Amino acid sequence: MHLDIVRFNEKQEPVQKEICDLLAQAIHEKLPDAESRVWHGHPVWFLDGNPIVGYSKQKPGIRLMFWSGADFSEPDLKVIGKKFKDASVFFNHVSEIQKSDLYRWLEKAREIQWDYKNITKRKGRLEKLK
DSSP: OOHHHHHHHHTSOHHHHHHHHHHHHHHHHHOTTOEEEEETTEEEEEETTEEEEEEEEETTEEEEEETTGGGSOOTTSBOOOSSSOOEEEEESSGGGOOHHHHHHHHHHHHHSOBOOTTTTTTTTOOOBOO
């Protein structure tokens, strides 16, 4: 795991740090070949340069976001916008995280991908990779 992610987690309040540490460990475990770094201020994991999953601290809690999550058909992942294919869930305590759900979402993140890596070249248009 990238040192900047460790630093990001260390800066969080204890309850939030526990959530971030659990998420980072699970992502690292289930996507061991993913590149990880702090991108636009929060931890993100990439497969072949394409952002897959990340988390950030927001007012409602720690937001776990899947860039292609709108296509996961998972009721607990909420789609907020219409333009992109991202979906998210918020956590305020580590006990809210169901590892079986998290692991299933991470498997889907590998299997279902939209090409965010080349979105600028395509002038905002997304194409499905997998």
